[in-house]
Amino acid sequence: MNQTKIGYYADLFFYPIVVSGLLLYDLDGRGFALHSRWWFALVCGAMLWTLVEYLLHRFVYHEVAVVRELHWMHHVHPNDFIGAPIWISIVGFSSILAILALLWDVEIACGITSGLIVGYLSYLLMHDAVHRWHLGERSWLRSHRLRHLRHHRNAEPGNFGVTTGFWDLVFGTAIVPDRARGPRPVASAEATPRAS
Numbered sequence: 001m002n003q004t005k006i007g008y009y010a011d012l013f014f015y016p017i018v019v020s021g022l023l024l025y026d027l028d029g030r031g032f033a034l035h036s037r038w039w040f041a042l043v044c045g046a047m048l049w050t051l052v053e054y055l056l057h058r059f060v061y062h063e064v065a066v067v068r069e070l071h072w073m074h075h076v077h078p079n080d081f082i083g084a085p086i087w088i089s090i091v092g093f094s095s096i097l098a099i100l101a102l103l104w105d106v107e108i109a110c111g112i113t114s115g116l117i118v119g120y121l122s123y124l125l126m127h128d129a130v131h132r133w134h135l136g137e138r139s140w141l142r143s144h145r146l147r148h149l150r151h152h153r154n155a156e157p158g159n160f161g162v163t164t165g166f167w168d169l170v171f172g173t174a175i176v177p178d179r180a181r182g183p184r185p186v187a188s189a190e191a192t193p194r195a196s
Contacts, residue, residue: 010086011124015117018093022110038111045115052116053123054167057160075152078131093117119163127162150175 023038061071074082093113100109129135130145144162151159158175161167168174 004081007081007085011089012121014086015089015121019114019117022097022114035107038107038114041108041111042115042118045112045117046119046122047115048112049116049119049123050161050164051167053119053163054161054171057162058157058171058173062157062160078152089120093120123163130162146177147175150177 060067062068070082074080093116096116097109097113100112103109126141126144127148129141130148133141135142135145147159147165148162151157154175156175158173159165159168160173165174
């Protein structure tokens with residue numbers, strides 16, 4: 001849905017505070033309890049985000065009726081401030097935190113949820129960059145922009161990953177640029193040299 005600029009960027013200001021809070025929750029009597037379990041869970045959550053992002057984009061944004069129409073608005077107007085309101089991600093991350101806390105412990109739940117949030121923030125920044133930022137020829141984000149533009153412009157659906165193309169390769173949904181497919185076959189009339 002169309003949002004104000006403040007609403008569109010609200011996640012980028014809100015979630016760093018949330019991640020800090022989830023880290024601070026891990027305090028003990030000696031100050032910061034920088035436990036390796038929390039950091040390991042954070043890394044696992046960030047890696048898990050890439051799969052969650054792929055699955056959401058492929059099966060929710062492109063398949064679920066109401067969401068598909070909203071996402072199509074983004075495809076038609078890619079530079080508009082179209083996105084989900086922040087309350088949707090708050091409900092999602094809160095639910096994940098609660099479920100993980102029931103399954104494991106609060107430290108692991110906070111770490112994994114923090115990693116998912118860090119992945120989500122990476123996605124938001126990268127998606128904003130590929131659509132709105134001026135990227136030079138040598139920018140490392142340029143390949144992400146080109147891959148994402150193929151998602152927007154190709155008739156065949158694919159390139160659902162924004163932060164990484166890994167899952168598109170795994171699940172066979174990567175859109176290969178024309179020049180990477182090899183030389184095009186030459187018509188037989190062009191292949192035969194003309195007699196002078």
